[in-house]
Amino acid sequence: MPKAGSQKHRNLRDWVLDTHAWMGAVAALFILSVSITGIGLAFTGSLMKLETGxxxxxxxxxxxxxxxxxxxxxxxxxxxxxxxxxxxxxxxxxxxxxxxxxxxxxxxxxxxxxxxxxxxxxxxxxxxxxxxxxTWTHHLIDFHYNLLAGTVGLILIAVVGILMAALAIMGVWLWWPGRGRAWKKAKKTSFKGPWITKSFRLHGLAGLWLSVTVLLWGLSGTYWSKPDWFPKGLTPQTDRMASTLPSEFVDATCGSAISVGEAVSFALNEYPKHRLFEAEFAAPWQNFHVLYLSYGSDTDQLDADTRIWVHAQCEGLSVSESLSGAGKAGAIAQRLHSGRLFGALRVPIIILIGVALILMSLTGLHLWWKRVLRPRPRLNP
Structure with a gap:
């Protein structure tokens, strides 16, 4: 007669298995979409060059x-x-x-x-x-970020990231052997037998070894899409740091004209050894230039770590801030998700992770399809 504790464990395992299967089925098409487009994003510069000349x-x-x-x-x-x-x-x-x-x-x-x-x-x-x-490349970028659905798409991508993280955690728990002999189980994995067995074992083994990667990519993707769901101290990019310019800066009208070049010279004098990374120019809708300055190895590699506002009409009037403290955690998460954290290995790592996510999505859909349409006795991992 089975022990009560053992029966409860089996019931819990069955519930987690069903939840994992249905969550994976719901998220699979989205994961496939962002994985395929994510691989494409590793080549955005080359694609845009090829497309535009x-x-x-x-x-x-x-x-x-x-x-x-x-x-x-x-x-x-x-x-x-x-x-x-x-x-x-x-x-x-x-x-x-x-x-x-x-x-x-x-x-x-x-x-x-x-x-x-x-x-x-x-x-x-x-x-x-x-x-x-x-350009098709720009649409590819937008599709990866928000499924071409604006704010609703951002929320969907953020939810998919959470589902990916949850699937990684549940998948490891389901795969882990009862007596903790994980290494022995991993070494003895065989891919012989029918396709459903191959899918089951390949899905479990790939999920195990890439669980931490899937967890980090899922959460960092959620963070990049909806940073307001996370603690306010974290900042995804320098250009999204919450800042309130003083009223005397915004409302000032001095009458002179400060060119972008003059603003850059002023900023570089304030921050020697830096270089101009990005800039937003004064325009009919704003009376100041915004300059992003890079120095050494920035934490935020998309917008650099220092941002300085230089008034376009008042000489010497500026406001600046730099990424620091806990805010750097957000920029690191962004570097991880974009692959820039890995430097020269960025492209092969993005391809590897993208292919792995595609593989796990397809095998997961295969397993779910068989469970729903042709249920059979449960497979032993």
């Missing part, structure tokens, strides 16, 4: 960037109606060695589109121009 480079920059010169060249290339809005340095938002000036092809009220002019940093020559929203 822009972003070619002949070498790295050997001098300080003359931002005013790039803006002038972009204006000439894009036409008189072009409204410059910002600058992207090498490997900023898009992993490419090219530099870019981006802006609106015309004012928004006139139907302007986001237009990008790319430069070779070694020569400051224009290498191409394209409309961002017309």
């Amino acid at each position: 822009a972003l070619s480079v002949s070498g790295e920059r050997s001098t300080l960037v003359d931002i005013d010169n790039l803006i002038e060249a972009a204006q000439v290339k894009a036409g008189e109606t072009f409204l410059p809005v910002g600058y992207l340095g090498p490997s900023a938002e898009i992993v490419t060695p090219a530099e870019m000036i981006y802006g609106m092809s015309d004012r928004p009220e006139n139907g302007g589109e986001v237009q990008i002019i790319s430069f070779d940093p070694a020569s400051d020559q224009v290498t191409g121009t394209f409309y961002l929203d017309r």
Whole structure:
């Protein structure tokens, strides 16, 4: 006669197994979508270069960037109606060695589109121009981030990340042998037998070895999509640090005109040994420039660790802040999820993780399909 404790354990295991199966079935198509597009994102620079014919480079920059010169060249290339809005340095938002000036092809009220002019940093020559929203690569990025569904898509992706983390935890618990002989069980795994058995064992073994990776990628994906679900002290990117500019800065009108280049020179004097990583220019909707400065190995590798606002009308008026303390944890999570944490190994690691998630999703769907449509005696792991 079975012991009561053993029966309770089996009941709990059956409940976790059913929950794991149904959660996996619900999340599988979403996980497949973000895994496939995530692999694609490892090649965004190359894909955008192939699609647009822009972003070619002949070498790295050997001098300080003359931002005013790039803006002038972009204006000439894009036409008189072009409204410059910002600058992207090498490997900023898009992993490419090219530099870019981006802006609106015309004012928004006139139907302007986001237009990008790319430069070779070694020569400051224009290498191409394209409309961002017309590129398939940009749609690929948006699909990965929000399923092309805006705020609703962000929430769905965030929920999928939580489901991935929960599936990883439950999967390890289900796979773990009752007497704790995990290594022995892993070594003795055989893939002989019918396809359902192969799927079952492959799903369990891959899930075990990649459980920590799936857990971290799921939670970091949730964090990137909905950082407001996490403690306020954590910050996903420097450009999303919560900041309130003083009223005297926002409301000041001094009458002079501070160019982007002058603002950059002022910022670099305030932060010597830094370099300009990104910039947002003063525009009809804001009377200040926002500069992102990089120094050494930044924690936030998409927007650098230091942000400085320089008033576009009042000389010497600025506000600055740097990523520090607990806020760096968010930037590290972002680096992990984007693969930038791994440097030169970024692409192969993203491909490996993406393929593993695809494999686990397909085998998980196979197992769920068999359980629902053709239920059979439970398989022993």
